[in-house]
Amino acid sequence: MDTTQIITSIDQFGANSIWSQMLEGNRRFAAGKSEHAGQDIATREGLRSGQRPLAAVLSCSDSRVPPEIVFDMGLGDLFCVRTAGAVLGSTVVESLEYAVEHLGVKVVAIMSHENCGAVQAAMEGGHDADLPHIMRELDSAIELARDAELDDPADVERILVARTIERLVDSSEVIRRHVADDSLYIAGARYSMETGRVEVLSF
Numbered sequence: 001m002d003t004t005q006i007i008t009s010i011d012q013f014g015a016n017s018i019w020s021q022m023l024e025g026n027r028r029f030a031a032g033k034s035e036h037a038g039q040d041i042a043t044r045e046g047l048r049s050g051q052r053p054l055a056a057v058l059s060c061s062d063s064r065v066p067p068e069i070v071f072d073m074g075l076g077d078l079f080c081v082r083t084a085g086a087v088l089g090s091t092v093v094e095s096l097e098y099a100v101e102h103l104g105v106k107v108v109a110i111m112s113h114e115n116c117g118a119v120q121a122a123m124e125g126g127h128d129a130d131l132p133h134i135m136r137e138l139d140s141a142i143e144l145a146r147d148a149e150l151d152d153p154a155d156v157e158r159i160l161v162a163r164t165i166e167r168l169v170d171s172s173e174v175i176r177r178h179v180a181d182d183s184l185y186i187a188g189a190r191y192s193m194e195t196g197r198v199e200v201l202s203f
Contacts, residue, residue, distance in 0.1 A: 014106055015106045015107050015184075015185040016185075018054045018055055018106060018107045019055070019107050019109075019185065019187055021054070022054075022055060022071045022073070022107075022109070023071075023198065023200070025071040025072030025073055026070055026071050026072065026196075026197060026198045027197070028072045029069065029070055029071070029072045029196055030195060030196035030197045034069075034072045035072060036072070036074070037072075037074050038073065038074015038075050038076065038077060039074050039075055043074055043075050043076065044075055047075055047076045051076050051079070051103065052076070052103065052104065053076060053077060053078055053079040053099065053103055053105055054073075054077050054078065054105070054107070055077075055078055055079070055105050055106070055107035055108065055109060056078070056079040056080070056081065056096055056099035056100070056103075056105045056107070056108045056109070057071075057078050057079070057080050057081070057108075057109045057110075057111060058081045058082075058083075058086055058088075058092065058096065058108070058109070058110050058111070058164070058168075059080065059081075059082050059086050059109075059110075059111040059112075059113070059191075060082065060083070060084065060085055060086045060111075060112065060113055060116055060118070061082040061083055061084050062084075062113060062116065062117065064113075064193060065111075065113045065191055065193075067080050067082075067109075067111065068080065070191055070196075070198065071198070079095075079099040079103060079105060081095045081096060083134075084118045084131070084134050085116060085118035085119060085122075085134050085137065085138050085160070086110065086111065086112055086160070086161075086164065087118075087133070087134050087137040087138065087164070088137065088164055088167055088168060088171070089133065093168065093171055093172050093175075096108055096168065096172070096175065097172055097174040097175060100174060100175060100178050100184055101174050101178075105184075106183065106184060106185065107184075107185050107186075107187060108168075108175070108184065108185075108186045108187070109186075109187040109188075109189055110161050110164050110165050110168070110186065110187070110188055110189070111161070111188075111189040111190065111191055111198070112157040112158070112160050112161050112189075112190045112191070113157065113190060113191040113192075113193065114154065114157070114190070114191065114192050114193045114194065115153075115193055116153070116157055118131075118134055118138060119138055119141075119142075119153055119156050119157055119160065120153060121135070122134075122135050122138035122139055122142055123142055123153060123156065138156075138160065140163060141156055141159045141160040141163050142156055144159050144163065145159050154190075157190055158188075158190055158201055161188045161189070161190060161201055162188065162201070165186050165188055168186070169186070187200070188200070188201035188202070189201060
């Protein structure tokens with residue numbers, strides 16, 4: 001997947017600007033210079049009549065990785081869907097479809113993160129009975145990593161993002177249609193807890 005080519009082809013829709021704005025916010029956050037814009041009373045009251053988020057983000061439910069803070073965004077800026085391990089499911093897919101089809105987002109970011117507890121549990125072979133769907137999704141990423149002779153959790157976290165993007169496009173006619181007509185860009189990312197930076201992933 002040629003990230004530059006895809007972003008350029010839909011730049012008329014603002015995807016390049018939106019993703020750049022998110023990454024700039026992350027740079028501020030990582031440097032300890034968050035602006036916390038759009039978190040005031042006026043913004044809150046202005047959103048009472050509806051929402052028009054800039055982007056949708058699928059990320060892990062981990063309490064240490066809230067997308068709005070990581071990207072230094074404000075109220076109404078991000079439509080966030082969060083699950084343990086950032087795994088897909090029917091409600092996740094439908095939520096992202098809603099963001100694209102009805103809220104008009106032009107960017108969907110799929111973000112994993114460093115030291116993901118769900119990934120670590122799956123690599124250790126635990127919690128299968130407690131979290132069958134989550135572990136099944138993570139096991140597939142682990143298997144792909146092992147086939148490539150990769151055993152670092154960071155590699156699994158990156159592969160998980162690639163697989164999630166692929167499965168999202170394959171399973172959703174809505175997402176597939178918007179990608180095909182260049183009205184949607186799907187970004188892959190991995191958050192580093194050590195640095196606070198978001199690593200942009202290209203596949």
